[in-house]
Amino acid sequence: MTGRWRPTPALARAVVVGALAVVTSVIGAAPAVMVLGAPFVVLACFGLLHRPDSSPSVRAMLDHRWLHEGQGTTSRLVLDEDDDVEHVARLMAPTPYIALHPPTGLAAGLTHAPPTIEIGPRRWGRRALGEEQVCLTAPWAGYRWGPVRLPGETLRVLPQTRRFDSRADTPRPVGLVGVNRSPRLGAGVEFADIRPFRPGDRLRRISWRVSVRSRELHVTTSPAEEDSGVLLVVDALGDHGSSDGLDGTASSLDQGVRAAAAVAEHHIRTGDRVGLRVVGGDGGLLGYGAGTRHLRCLLDVLAGVRAGELPRGVVDRLQLRVTGGSVVFVFSPMLGQAIVTATASLVQRGLPVVVVDTLPPGVSPMVPDGVDPRLAELAWRMRKLERDQVLAGLAALGCPVIAWRGAGTLDDVLRRLSRRRGVPQVVAR
Known part of the structure; x- marks a missing residue:
């Protein structure tokens, strides 16, 4: 500029x-x-x-453009043709969910050490920084350049992935390699059983202690280690509650996005294939994949989630299109009929489905202007009673509904689903 x-x-x-x-x-x-x-x-x-005759130019540059919630970066000024400049001052306008240091956004310094502003995003999403005004002063404060306006930079803020470490195996592993124990025997590392030797068994599997006692060759068996397909479904049909950033209260969409990010990081770290489907808003679909690069793509899609209703025609025929052998995690406050119907259809197909309730406790509805607050409160209470009936109906179908509590939230549920995979079930076709 x-x-x-x-x-x-x-x-x-x-x-x-x-x-x-x-x-x-x-x-x-x-x-x-x-x-x-x-x-x-x-x-x-x-x-x-000291009358200046140069034509300086200035621009702002961020050290990082991709951050997680709670991380920080620095905005620096780059000056060109600054021979006649002695003092530099800059002012950045405040924006929601962006913490600045200095808090006022005003910083000043000399040319050899241009002022910097530290920036810390407090909520996931695409965050636009405020516009800046930059002013340069010549020696002895005789001449001033500017102030000129600099457009605000854009940050891509990924949701924070709080450490989630589940010790339970993922149900229905179907892949070729992974860390989950399969119901089938294979080349694993954990002990399963001892049986008589059969042609084709590996010699390293021979249990010499048992063979000497029984005078017949016996071998040890192990369960195969396979990976699972995990589908994360994020409900973006609405955002209930208020969001005050990372250190304040969280809305339902905050809970869902952060919980989905934590679950995705855990399963990708253990070698599972993870996919993502966003229902509502601008939508979002990411196929199954594994590895650090896929995790980065998944977090990028989550950072772009926006709340919004689905078109009427799409609501009536909403289908999640889940392949067999996948485990489905639905992150939703369960207040939209479309997501409830789609979840119930997956449960009736016999797929392992876990509903993570993201509705914050004690949330109250937004009262529009001109509406009686008592009438709005009564309508909200009736809606919550309907929601309780919906959750009870899902539980009756065999779909566990739990509230997100961080590390260890899904352990008990995954263990129960793993035990259920060996029980014969009636599946609706």
């Missing part, structure tokens, strides 16, 4: 006062006036002598 040099009020004041002092002292023969006006004369002379 470029501008032009202008005389400062200080220089104009020094020129006027110095000239008046010189004229008065000469005409009125008053040396004392000259002595009093000497500092202004000196300031005016040095200011005019």
Whole structure:
């Protein structure tokens, strides 16, 4: 961004006062006036002598453009042709969910150490920083360049992945390799059973202690280690409650996005294949994948989630299209009929489905202008009673419904689903 040099009020004041002092002292023969006006004369002379003739330009640059909630970065100024610049000042406008240091957004410094502003995003999403005003000053404060406006930079803030470490196996592992114990025997590392030797068994599997006692060759068996397909479904049909950032209260969408990010990181770290489906808003679909790069893509999709209703035609035929052998985690406050119907259909197909309740406790509805608050409160209570019936109906179908509590939240549920996989079930076709 470029501008032009202008005389400062200080220089104009020094020129006027110095000239008046010189004229008065000469005409009125008053040396004392000259002595009093000497500092202004000196300031005016040095200011005019350092009149700048360069054309500086300035731009802002961020150290990082991709951050997680709670992390921070620094905004730095890059000056070009700054030979005539002595002092730099900048002011950044505050924006929601962005913490600044200094808190006022005002920073100043000399040319050899341009002022920096530390930035800390407090909520996931695409965050636009406020516009800046930058002002440059020549030596002796004689001339000022600007202030000029710099457009706000854009940050991509990924949801925070609080450490989630489940010790339970993921139900229905179907892949070729992973860390989950399969119901089938294979080349694993954990002990399963001891049986008589059969042609084709590996010699390293022979249990010599049992073979010597029984006088027949016996081998040890192990369960195969396989990976699972995990589908994360995030309900973005609405955002209930208020969001105050990372350190404050969380809305239902905050709970869902952060919980989905934590579960995704855990399963990808253990070698499972994870997919994502966003229901509502702008939507979002990410196929199954594994590895650090896939996790980054998944967090990027979660950072772009926006709350919004589905078109009427889409609501009536909403289908999650889950393949067999997958485990489905639904992160939803269960207040939309479309997501409830889609979840119930998956449970009736016999798929392992876990509903993570993301509705914050004690949430109250937003009361529009002109609406009686008592009437709005009564409607909200009735809606919550309907929601309780929906959750009870899902539980009756065999779908566990739990509230997100961080690490260890899904352990007991996954163990029960793992035990259920060996029980014969009636599946609706």
